[in-house]
Amino acid sequence: MADVPANPSSSSNPAAAAPAAPVAPPPDPLIAALTALGAEALPLTQDLLPVFRVERDAWPSVARALRRDPQLSFEMLIDVAGVDFPKRRPRFEVVYHLWSLTWNKVIRVKVGVPEEDPQVASVIDLWPTADWHEREAFDMVGVKFAGHPDLRRILMPDDYPWHPLRKDFPVEGIDNSISYVKAGGVLMTRELDVDRPAGQDRTPVDRSHGDPAGYSDGTPTLPEEGRS
Amino acid sequence: MGVEDKFPEVVTSRLTDLVGWARKNSLWPMPLGLSCCAIEMMATVGPRFDLSRFGAEVFRFSPRQSDVMIVAGTLTWKMASVARRIYDQMPDPKWVIAMGVCASSGGLYRNYAVVPGVDRILPVDVYTMGCPPRPDTLIRAVMELQKKIDELAIDGRRPREPVFVQ
Ligand code: SF4
Secondary structure, three states, rough: OOOOOOOOOOOOOOOHHHOOOOOOOOOOOHHHHHHOOOEEOOOOOOOOOOOOEEEEOOOHHHHHHHHHHOOOOOOOEEEEEEEEEEOOOEEEEEEEEEEEEEEEEEEEEEEEEEEOOEEEEOOOOOOHHHHHHHHHHHHHOOOOOEEEOOOOOOOOOOOOOOOOOOOOOOOOOOOOHHHHHHOOOOOOHHHHOOOOOOOOOOOEEOOOOOOOOOOOOOOOOOOOHOOO | OHHHOOOOOOOOOOOHHHHHEEEEEEEEOEOOOOOOOHHHHHHOOOOOOOHHHOOOOOOOOHHHHEEEEEEEEEOOOHHHHHHHHHHHHHOOEEEEEHHHHHHHHHHOOOOOEEEEOOOOOOOOEEEEOOOOHHHHHHHHHHHHHHHHHOOOOOOOOOOOOOEEEE
16 A cells, blocks of 8 residues: 555656556555565465465475464465476475464465475474375375475375376376285286186286286277177 | 985985085175275165175175175275285185176276276176166176076086176
8 A cells, every 4th residue: 555656746656656566466464474474476366365486495484484473373284285287397386275263364375396306394393284195295296295204105005106196197007006016916817808718717917018908008809899 | 206205304405506505695795895886785785675685694894704705896006905815815615796887897997096997806706887886786796696606516616707797
C-alpha cells in the first residue's frame, strides 16, 4: 500500500510506477515474512495456494522459521513429494505442503535439487511425519535427505536398484523380478506360452536371454484367429 | 454280485476315489487377500454365498493347515517372495486359485511393481475372471478345483492343466 502514490500529480517516483507488476499481489504478511527469509514467491496456481521457491541451502533455516516462528507456525507437514522435471535445471524438485493450524493457512514450498548432487536437508526434526514421506520421495525419485536417521526404501524392495518415478524410467519397469530372483525365487513360464507335458511342474525361465517370449511388446503369442 | 449284495450296509469303492472324495470336500483355503478382491472372498464365506456348502469354509491363516491358496488381489514383486514362502509352507497336495484378473495376469496394472500374473511364481490350478470376480465365480472356481481333485492320483500328483473360470 505504501508504494502506491496517494496523489497522482506528485509523481515523485516515476521509475517505480512505470514497470509495475500487471497484477499486484495483495499485501500478505505471510508473503512478506517468507520473502524476508529468502523465499521467492511464485505466481499463484489454479488451487490458489501461495507457492514459494526456496534455495536448497536456505531451506533448513527457512523450514525452522516456518515451524518455530510464532508469526508463521506451520505446525503440520501435509506431504513431501519428489518431482522429476527431466528438461529443467535443477532437475528435481521436492515439494512440501505446510499447514498452519494457528492461522489456518496452507502453503506450498518447492526446493530445487540438482541431479548431480540429489540431496536436500531432512526436516524430520521439525516435523516427525517427514520420516516416511522422505523415504518415499527417496524411493521413488532418488532424492536423498541429509540427516534422515533411516533413509531406506519404503515401497520397493530394499535391494531394488532404480527409482521408478523418474521420468526416464520405463513405466513397465526394467527387470521387475530382480529382487525376487536375487532372494532365490524361481520364475515360471506362463502356461499359455509353453507346450508342457502334463504331469510336469513348470520349467524355470531362462533369464539369460531377457524376458521370455510373450512378455515384451508386439510379440504375438497367439495365432491371429485365436485372438478376439 | 459282490460284497454290496451280500452286505447292504457296505459300500465298496476305490481307495483313490475315497481319498479324492475326502480331499475335495474338505478344502481348507489359505486366504492370500492382497487387495480389493479379498472383499469378495470374504463375501464368499459369508452367509449369503456360503462357501461352506462346498466344504471350503475353514479359512486357515496358517499355511501349514491349508490345502488351497486363494490369491485374491494384486501381487507385487515385493510381496512375491512372501507369497512363494507361504506356498512352500503348505503341505502337499496343494492347489492355487488365482482370483481376479490381477492375480491371473496382472490385470490393469502393467508396471514396475506388479507381478504379471501369479503364475510367474506359483503353479496356478484355476484362473478366475473378473475385477473383482463375483462370489459365484469363486464358488465356481472351487467347484472346478474339486473336479480336478477327483482326478488326482493317490500319491498327490496332480493333473496340471489349469482351468479358466469365467
Ligand atoms: S482384479 Fe480388480 S478387484 Fe481384484 S484385486 Fe485386481 S483390481 Fe482389485
